[in-house]
Amino acid sequence: MKMNLTFHPRFRLPLLAWILLALMGAAFVIAMVRYAVGIGAISDLSNAYPWGWWISFDLFTGVAISSGGFLMAGLVYILGVEKYRPLLRPSVLTAFLGYIMVAVALLVDLGQPQRIWYMMIYWNHTSVLLEIGICVMSYLLVLAIEFAPVVFEGLRWKKLAHFFHKFVMPFVILGVVLSTLHQSSLGSLLLIQPTKLHPLWWTAILPIIFFVSAVAIGLAMILVESSLSSRYFKRGLEIHLLEKVAKAIPIVLATYLLLKFGELAWAGDLGYLFTSGVMSVLFWAEILLGVVLPLIWFSFKRMRQSPKALLAGAILLLLGMILNRFNVSWFAVKHSDPLTYVPTFMSNVTYIPTLPEVFLSLGIFSAGILAFGLAAKYLPVFEDEHSQAHAPGGD
Amino acid sequence: MTEITHHAYLFDAVRCIACRACMVACSTENNIEMDKTRIWQSGVGVKGEFPILQRATMVYHCMHCNHPDCLSACPVGAYSKRPDGPVEYDPKKCIGCRYCMNACPFGVPHFDYDKGLIEGAFIDKCTFCPQRIDVGQEPACVATCPTDALEYGDRDELLKIAHARIAAHPERYLDHVYGEFENGGTSYLILSHVPFSELGLPDLPETPVNEVSEDVMALTIPFALSWGAVLSAVAAGVQIANRRSAAKAKVTEPIEAKPEEQTK
Numbered sequence: 001m002k003m004n005l006t007f008h009p010r011f012r013l014p015l016l017a018w019i020l021l022a023l024m025g026a027a028f029v030i031a032m033v034r035y036a037v038g039i040g041a042i043s044d045l046s047n048a049y050p051w052g053w054w055i056s057f058d059l060f061t062g063v064a065i066s067s068g069g070f071l072m073a074g075l076v077y078i079l080g081v082e083k084y085r086p087l088l089r090p091s092v093l094t095a096f097l098g099y100i101m102v103a104v105a106l107l108v109d110l111g112q113p114q115r116i117w118y119m120m121i122y123w124n125h126t127s128v129l130l131e132i133g134i135c136v137m138s139y140l141l142v143l144a145i146e147f148a149p150v151v152f153e154g155l156r157w158k159k160l161a162h163f164f165h166k167f168v169m170p171f172v173i174l175g176v177v178l179s180t181l182h183q184s185s186l187g188s189l190l191l192i193q194p195t196k197l198h199p200l201w202w203t204a205i206l207p208i209i210f211f212v213s214a215v216a217i218g219l220a221m222i223l224v225e226s227s228l229s230s231r232y233f234k235r236g237l238e239i240h241l242l243e244k245v246a247k248a249i250p251i252v253l254a255t256y257l258l259l260k261f262g263e264l265a266w267a268g269d270l271g272y273l274f275t276s277g278v279m280s281v282l283f284w285a286e287i288l289l290g291v292v293l294p295l296i297w298f299s300f301k302r303m304r305q306s307p308k309a310l311l312a313g314a315i316l317l318l319l320g321m322i323l324n325r326f327n328v329s330w331f332a333v334k335h336s337d338p339l340t341y342v343p344t345f346m347s348n349v350t351y352i353p354t355l356p357e358v359f360l361s362l363g364i365f366s367a368g369i370l371a372f373g374l375a376a377k378y379l380p381v382f383e384d385e386h387s388q389a390h391a392p393g394g395d
Numbered sequence: 396m397t398e399i400t401h402h403a404y405l406f407d408a409v410r411c412i413a414c415r416a417c418m419v420a421c422s423t424e425n426n427i428e429m430d431k432t433r434i435w436q437s438g439v440g441v442k443g444e445f446p447i448l449q450r451a452t453m454v455y456h457c458m459h460c461n462h463p464d465c466l467s468a469c470p471v472g473a474y475s476k477r478p479d480g481p482v483e484y485d486p487k488k489c490i491g492c493r494y495c496m497n498a499c500p501f502g503v504p505h506f507d508y509d510k511g512l513i514e515g516a517f518i519d520k521c522t523f524c525p526q527r528i529d530v531g532q533e534p535a536c537v538a539t540c541p542t543d544a545l546e547y548g549d550r551d552e553l554l555k556i557a558h559a560r561i562a563a564h565p566e567r568y569l570d571h572v573y574g575e576f577e578n579g580g581t582s583y584l585i586l587s588h589v590p591f592s593e594l595g596l597p598d599l600p601e602t603p604v605n606e607v608s609e610d611v612m613a614l615t616i617p618f619a620l621s622w623g624a625v626l627s628a629v630a631a632g633v634q635i636a637n638r639r640s641a642a643k644a645k646v647t648e649p650i651e652a653k654p655e656e657q658t659k
Contacts, residue, residue: 038508047502111507115471115491122488126605193497
């Protein structure tokens with residue numbers, strides 16, 4: 001008997017998808033261990049360091065890099081700049097997935113994740129975290145509504161798609177308001193720690209500084225995601241649009257610099273710029289990488305017109321700004337002094353994120369990338385039927 | 396003892412002999428697990444040169460602030476402040492976000508890192524023994540302290556006692572009652588012969604650390620409403636302007652409007 005030994009797999013997945021699935025599986029196992037035996041079993045978090053990697057990476061960085069969605073929605077719908085419509089859907093999708101990732105990560109970090117909905121019934125109106133929680137939950141709903149037409153178009157449910165498209169405007173306005181609130185409130189979250197956060201970062205205008213930097217991060221993310229998706233999905237790059245996006249970056253960054261150094265001068269904290277050791281180094285690293293260099297970079301027309309330079313400049317900005325989020329929420333937060341403050345059960349006074357902590361975030365991130373890939377493949381994310389044959393401001 | 400309108404502790408670092416009896420009494424009274432505690436101690440070690448040696452111990456409780464930062468920070472209102480002093484925590488509301496731990500300038504609230512979902516991971520901290528003080532007894536730690544380093548009473552009375560003790564022995568005490576004004580006043584008052592920073596206490600202003608945070612939060616709703624109104628006005632203005640220019644375009648070039656109708 002002759003057998004056909006050639007093996008034909010039913011599902012052929014690219015290598016990248018396998019890696020992403022493996023990371024997701026690892027994250028799932030880690031999350032299950034955490035739910036079974038506690039946060040301490042998989043993380044280095046302690047009473048001295050109640051917040052760590054998950055807050056800095058998943059919450060602070062995750063929310064910041066999802067800010068492209070509200071910028072594009074505001075630009076296209078509210079200001080009626082129709083020519084940016086090709087960038088709208090990918091930005092909204094990135095934001096939607098980004099916020100889902102934030103929510104999933106917080107469900108691991110919370111002590112009582114099953115009570116997350118308590119934020120909707122027990123309101124403590126002085127709590128910044130309540131504002132962030134409510135804004136993020138509502139904004140997830142808004143993003144779902146903004147993205148719904150894409151899903152229904154993909155399913156060819158034209159009427160439903162049109163229905164959602166028609167009534168999207170109030171939700172776009174709500175989305176911009178919610179985004180403004182919680183992007184700035186992430187900064188306000190640190191206002192309650194004036195004695196713990198280093199004076200180079202603590203200021204009463206933290207919310208404004210956070211909002212301005214979120215705008216810069218959102219613009220950079222639009223550049224990055226357009227560049228990467230044009231490479232991966234082998235579609236054309238909207239360089240004429242991206243050039244204009246890049247042109248706005250120096251203006252935003254200059255505002256940021258003025259606010260930041262103006263506040264430091266006004267508060268009399270300029271002395272810390274060179275006298276705080278590691279803190280001064282971290283401060284200059286984030287300012288140079290995330291603000292000064294991209295400001296100069298994107299001021300040159302040559303840089304704005306080259307796809308490679310656009311991507312490089314945006315990555316530079318993101319690295320610096322992500323360092324800023326880590327500084328504010330982790331590196332520059334002073335914790336109890338181990339020499340004078342060593343309760344027996346609080347002996348863990350250093351914090352280094354463990355591998356499971358990092359892999360949990362990587363797993364969630366992998367799920368986001370996979371979901372973006374699937375959406376881009378099966379849904380009309382990059383081809384908006386309203387983008388060509390449409391008069392400005394029609395809907 | 397006089398009628399107590401504001402429950403408070405007075406801790407005297409000069410009298411403390413670091414026997415840890417308060418920790419044991421607290422854990423027994425409140426049925427705390429063996430490897431946990433609501434009170435903890437730290438010492439600055441022996442200082443000075445023989446024969447003039449000095450050591451100091453600090454006993455940490457919840458400070459029961461007059462303007463508690465944990466209460467200000469908690470998103471779901473799991474904390475409450477009794478009008479007569481104690482700051483209470485309700486595990487039934489807690490979602491385990493640990494923002495209170497970040498907010499507290501004294502690092503008091505601590506968390507069950509070794510508990511899974513079924514057991515439930517909660518915050519724990521000194522409760523001021525309401526089961527005892529509400530029936531006229533002293534908190535367990537105070538009742539057990541062998542040297543009267545920990546005392547309990549009305550806040551105003553204790554402040555008088557503290558200042559009288561400083562006046563009687565100015566060579567023994569620093570002329571400052573920690574907690575009288577720090578962070579807007581606390582219900583745990585501290586006397587010491589070594590600088591308070593050496594006891595691990597933060598240098599705090601008289602305004603509570605949650606002041607700026609609460610001021611900014613109060614602006615949220617007005618800001619959200621006015622920002623929403625501005626955006627709506629802009630959106631409406633842009634729509635009207637676009638419709639006018641589209642109507643003009645239709646009059647001049649009626650053919651161009653047709654494919655648009657079809658896409659709809």
